[in-house]
């Protein structure tokens with residue numbers, strides 16, 4: 001497991017998200033009330049980019065069919081069908097830089 005820099009904390013204000021690429025993976029970095037979280041960007045239902053979804057608090061709603069995931073944990077929070085949770089990554093902020101452990 002390595003630590004990869006993906007940007008500056010100041011580039012993602014509270015309540016916003018940004019898709020980044022780290023270690024060949026597309027990952028969504030989210031700022032929730034000044035704390036940063038990271039989950040896989042690809043929805044486990046049918047592959048939509050969650051970066052095109054809607055963020056409300058810590059819940060991201062997929063723009064294609066409405067699956068809801070908690071950005072803090074990657075856990076599925078609502079969807080009629082049984083689909084997998086989404087992968088989550090540890091985020092470390094050092095000197096205003098965002099690092100992901102991937």
Ligand code: FES
Nearest residue numbers: 043045046062065
């Ligand atoms: S692709 Fe995300 S809910 Fe269907």
